[in-house]
Amino acid sequence: MEKIGLAWWKKALVYQIYPLSFKDSNGDGYGDLKGIVSKLDYLKDLGVDVIWLSPVYQSPMDDNGYDISDYDAIDPIFGTLEDMNNLIHETHQKKMRIIMDLVVNHTSDEHIWFKEALKSKDNPKRDYYIWADEPSDIGSVFGGSAWEYSSITNQYYFHLFSKKQPDLNWDNPELRNEIYAMINRWLNKGIDGFRLDVIDLIGKDVKNKQLSDGPYLIERLQEMNDRCFKHRDIMTVGEMPGISIEKAREFTSQKNPLLSMIFQFAHVGLDEVPGQGKWMLKKLDLLEFKEVFESLQTKLYQKGWNSLFLANHDQPRAVSRYGNLAYRKESAKMLSTVLYGMQGTPYVYQGEEIGMTGVQFKDIHQYKDIETINIYNIMKNQGFSEEMIMESIYAKGRDNSRTPFQWDDKKNAGFSTGKPWLDVNPNYIDINAAFDVKDPSGVFQYFKKLFSIRKKYDVFHEGNFIPFMKNHPELFGYYRFYGDEKVLVIGSFSNQSLEIAIPDQIQECLITNDSRVKVGNKMTIPPYYTCILKIGDELHAND
Numbered sequence: 226m227e228k229i230g231l232a233w234w235k236k237a238l239v240y241q242i243y244p245l246s247f248k249d250s251n252g253d254g255y256g257d258l259k260g261i262v263s264k265l266d267y268l269k270d271l272g273v274d275v276i277w278l279s280p281v282y283q284s285p286m287d288d289n290g291y292d293i294s295d296y297d298a299i300d301p302i303f304g305t306l307e308d309m310n311n312l313i314h315e316t317h318q319k320k321m322r323i324i325m326d327l328v329v330n331h332t333s334d335e336h337i338w339f340k341e342a343l344k345s346k347d348n349p350k351r352d353y354y355i356w357a358d359e360p361s362d363i364g365s366v367f368g369g370s371a372w373e374y375s376s377i378t379n380q381y382y383f384h385l386f387s388k389k390q391p392d393l394n395w396d397n398p399e400l401r402n403e404i405y406a407m408i409n410r411w412l413n414k415g416i417d418g419f420r421l422d423v424i425d426l427i428g429k430d431v432k433n434k435q436l437s438d439g440p441y442l443i444e445r446l447q448e449m450n451d452r453c454f455k456h457r458d459i460m461t462v463g464e465m466p467g468i469s470i471e472k473a474r475e476f477t478s479q480k481n482p483l484l485s486m487i488f489q490f491a492h493v494g495l496d497e498v499p500g501q502g503k504w505m506l507k508k509l510d511l512l513e514f515k516e517v518f519e520s521l522q523t524k525l526y527q528k529g530w531n532s533l534f535l536a537n538h539d540q541p542r543a544v545s546r547y548g549n550l551a552y553r554k555e556s557a558k559m560l561s562t563v564l565y566g567m568q569g570t571p572y573v574y575q576g577e578e579i580g581m582t583g584v585q586f587k588d589i590h591q592y593k594d595i596e597t598i599n600i601y602n603i604m605k606n607q608g609f610s611e612e613m614i615m616e617s618i619y620a621k622g623r624d625n626s627r628t629p630f631q632w633d634d635k636k637n638a639g640f641s642t643g644k645p646w647l648d649v650n651p652n653y654i655d656i657n658a659a660f661d662v663k664d665p666s667g668v669f670q671y672f673k674k675l676f677s678i679r680k681k682y683d684v685f686h687e688g689n690f691i692p693f694m695k696n697h698p699e700l701f702g703y704y705r706f707y708g709d710e711k712v713l714v715i716g717s718f719s720n721q722s723l724e725i726a727i728p729d730q731i732q733e734c735l736i737t738n739d740s741r742v743k744v745g746n747k748m749t750i751p752p753y754y755t756c757i758l759k760i761g762d763e764l765h766a767n768d
């Protein structure tokens with residue numbers, strides 16, 4: 226029994242592995258399961274408690290594994306079922322846990338169910354998918370129409386992502402039974418939970434164009450929870466790009482949690498022109514950014530549970546997006562401090578812990594992501610200049626975070642002895658794990674210290690959240706209070722020095738990215754400075 230009675234996943238550090246790009250053990254240029262096993266000690270050293278594995282199931286890889294053709298098989302690129310069992314075993318041996326990605330909004334068009342469904346209107350699997358005589362105007366997330374014509378039966382099938390990812394029909398009870406049985410088969414193998422891909426879509430009503438957060442979402446989540454999750458000691462995190470903070474609170478409510486936590490995306494759309502999609506760029510306004518986090522922190526406090534993340538395999542690298550590459554290490558540390566000082570379960574995306582950056586390939590042919598390639602063609606047809614398109618791709622393209630992990634400064638950054646499936650970021654010579662881990666001022670050692678501090682003080686898990694200098698346009702600060710434990714977290718988003726006044730009695734500086742700065746009630750802080758201060762009783766929180 227833990228001292229403060231929190232579920233294990235509330236205090237856990239989760240590390241996301243994008244298997245294609247993590248570590249290749251056999252020289253074919255693709256990361257694999259044996260490669261992951263060879264790096265478990267590295268993860269353990271960082272303080273990782275849970276590994277989240279992006280999909281490794283059998284897949285034609287149209288969307289890098291998010292298009293599954295057999296839920297019960299491992300794709301040969303990654304290894305075998307035995308390798309997967311071994312990874313589960315080895316992870317547990319090292320006292321870590323492992324969760325898998327669950328992609329059940331859609332399958333691959335090469336899944337046997339879809340192959341059957343295509344054959345005829347009265348095929349038993351036909352109703353596992355969504356069909357219409359005429360397409361509606363719903364667009365695919367990856368561009369173009371969400372409907373694809375099939376001449377065999379003269380109907381269209383629905384696919385919110387690529388046309389090789391037909392959406393499953395969750396209205397069909399037999400389909401739901403098959404999915405629940407599959408989930409239980411994996412859980413019975415001993416995995417510790419799931420990250421549920423775009424799970425806000427499974428309650429949709431396509432006819433009435435209600436997609437995310439559809440009319441049946443709660444009942445579907447409830448049923449899945451009853452049939453698969455409720456009686457097990459696992460964690461579940463639902464990816465829900467389209468739901469509100471209020472809904473995130475409801476789904477993770479302390480009384481009747483349907484999921485352990487949600488990935489909520491309110492903070493990641495703030496560098497986009499509202500309503501115009503992710504490619505139309507807008508400068509981030511820190512005041513908006515802070516407001517979203519304050520809202521998440523305060524609305525879920527004691528009611529639901531947050532997940533803390535800035536980056537993943539769909540989002541650009543945090544340090545390139547929110548930090549400043551002229552201050553790479555400083556801003557990587559600052560971002561992690563303000564993020565992980567908050568309440569919620571922290572997620573680190575592979576490479577974040579060594580300050581890996583986004584990439585700017587010259588040639589569109591170097592890009593592999595289906596979404597990036599589609600948007601390139603669409604914007605070209607719409608008459609955008611090459612320069613403007615590439616600027617959007619540099620800022621937002623998903624391959625930014627999918628380039629191979631930079632293990633060392635040797636060939637292919639030590640990722641593979643063969644030709645990597647996606648080019649390595651050329652900056653691996655300077656930015657790599659071998660170098661960073663040994664550097665006392667490196668990002669890795671800072672992350673490690675930050676997570677050990679987080680584990681030591683209950684205030685990070687249980688404390689409330691009160692903004693500090695709320696209206697400052699370049700400083701992100703907040704207090705956390707829990708009983709006698711009080712901390713102030715500060716991070717500068719400025720490339721200039723800032724003057725700040727701290728009205729509290731400062732007891733101790735728990736961590737900082739610049740120990741040369743004298744901590745006190747009046748401080749001049751350098752660009753991208755960060756610290757966590759333990760403070761005393763006399764408190765005059767200001768804004």
Ligand code: GLC
Pocket residue numbers: 288291292328386422423464538539
């Ligand atoms: C999720 C995944 C993304 C994938 C999409 C379709 O958003 O994170 O990588 O393309 O779902 O499965």
